[in-house]
Amino acid sequence: MSGDRVTLWLCAMLGLGFLSVPLTHATELRAQLLTAGAPPQWAGAAVLALSLSAATWSLLRKGFAWADPAWLTWSDFDGSRTRILHRRLLLAWTARLAVVAYVCVVAGLLLGVSWPLAEAAAFVLIAAATLVAARPAVHSGRADLVRRFRERLVRRTAWMFLDPWALLPPGRAIAWRGLLTGRLLLTRFVVAGILARRRSWPMALALVAVVALAHVLFPTVDPAWWLGLGGYAAAMPFAGGLAELTRSAGLRRWVGRGDREIRITAAVVLVVVMAAWAGAAAALGVPLTGYGALALVVAAAAVVRTVTRSTMNFGDLGVTAVAGTLAPVGLLVQVLHGPDLLVICLVLLGTGALLAAALSLALSATAVAGVRVPRRG
Amino acid sequence: MIGTQQLGVAIGDDWLFRSLDLFVDGGECLAVTGKNGSGKSTLLGCLYGTRTPSEGSVTVGGDVPDERSLGFRRRVSVLLEDSALFDELSPRQHLDLLRAFPGSRPEPDDLLAWASLDHRADVPAGHLSAGQRRRLLLLGCIARPHEVLLLDEPERALDAVGRAWLTELVRGSLTAGAAVVLATHHRRLVDAAATAEVELS
DSSP: OOHHHHHHHHHHHHHHHHHHHHHHSHHHHHHHHOOSSOOOTTHHHHHHHHHHHHHHHHHTTTTTOOOOHHHHHHHHHHTOHHHHHHHHHHHHHHHHHHHHHHHHHHHHHHHTOOOOHHHHHHHHHHHHHHHHHHGGGGGOOHHHHHHHHHHHHHHHHHHHTTOGGGGSOOOOOOOOTTTTOSSOHHHHHHHHHHHTTGGGHHHHHHHHHHHHHHHHHOTTSOHHHHHHHHHHHHHGGGGHHHHHHHHOHHHHTTOOSOHHHHHHHHHHHHHHHHHHHHHHHHHTTOOOOHHHHHHHHHHHHHHHHHHTOOOOOTTOOOEEEETTEEEEHHHHHHHTTTHHHHHHHHHHHHTOOHHHHHHHHHHHHHHHHTOOOOOOO | OEEEEEEEEEETTEEEEEEEEEEEOTTOEEEEEESTTSSHHHHHHHHHTSSOOSEEEEEETTBOOOTTOHHHHHHEEEEOTTOOOOTTSOHHHHHHHGGGSSSOOOOHHHHHHHTTOGGGTTSOGGGSOHHHHHHHHHHHHHSSOOSEEEEESTTTTOOHHHHHHHHHHHHHHHHTTOEEEEEOOOHHHHHHHOSEEEEEO
16 A cells, blocks of 8 residues: 555544544533533524535535546547546535535534424435536536636645645636725735635625524634634635735736735735624624634734745655654644634633733734744854 | 856756856846757846856846845846736736836826727736737836846737837837846847847857
């Protein structure tokens, strides 16, 4: 067995072990995450609706309907194209149903809700309707199949090289002639990057619903955590412009301002975007405390830190013995550049201490300003 | 303005070029010519600080070239292989963006008309043809104040009219006092604009 396959199996085993925790330790988790009171009656239905919506949306993106152009030419002769695409559709559909089923089972165990016949019937009906709606993609034309093949190739390469931020959405045209005229040019440029990614607003709003639901289901968890994590995920696509600017020296040359000024402006604009997002969450009942507001600032700084990280350096694996196992610590540090700030600051904010809040803000400001320790030698 | 001393770049055991002593002052244009793979783009990379020489030294405006420096980027305009456009922004929005550079500049409408891009002024750059994209990249180089202009095969994707326009563009930059270095295969441009020529082999 090759080293890659062993690693894959190891990751799969670890993943399965992690996923089995809620099934085997439901009582302990309930005690940790829930108060003594029972969750609202609609909790189960809400979990089902959100997870089914995500699965349906994911399948209807037609990611399964791809074809390598070289294979496509031959498949037209032997007629295997439709059969293989149909098989991929069924596999993609089954995988998504399995995830929804897992989420519902875990939610049932943790929340203590049972699944009445009406909800089970809705699950089956929506799952079947999704399959029917996705089926025409099996007959996609050559251009669509090849386009999705290329998109898939980009996705696989990005994940293989541990660079998921290369997958942030590209911008779309903004029909606003005076967009970059007038004062505050840099702010206008950052706002343009956000407007160009307006397709990501529905996802951000869906995350508002997820955060509101998470707060209702797990009331013992500090809402600052939900706001921080949700705000980070919601704002990430809107930082695509900053990510492009960081990656492409050719684009960077169009902007006659310093890197630090750009990062600070982006962070400020993202805080404003997140404030609007958090307003929607507050409208759905998530309490917006002082620490919750700080969590949004921290999340904005973490987004900026994430998308402006250097390209991965695979020469710096930093293999170190951790608890008796050799781990590529250097690689992990690079991968977690950005989320690390978010988690550390949320833990600090969770202590409720004033000094911890000040430290979180200082860490965030340092991350955005890009203060770096000079390398030795 | 631009100077090199005993400049050399080696790839493995082979030297692309070696012992290169150049000096280009404001208002002068050096044309770098040579076959594919002779090191023209590499030389421009050395002048812009994106390529480290194997030996010798380079100075631009008295400093070692460093693209990471904002001050250097503001003084030096370039069209290199990695030059790019924001696909979602129009040519007009690109030129508006250049207002972030200090100093005075021509009106975007005048520039776009001069580059024959006025009828595409509000079309996203992602929808422009290869030649139109090239014109916009070239406009971006000269639409802001600059002391040095480095162009790597600027004639690529331009039609006959576009190539004549390119000569005008280089001459305009020279008249404004910039030091220009061109890496090119376009003989007419060399004859019309260059004050000196280096052929790499």
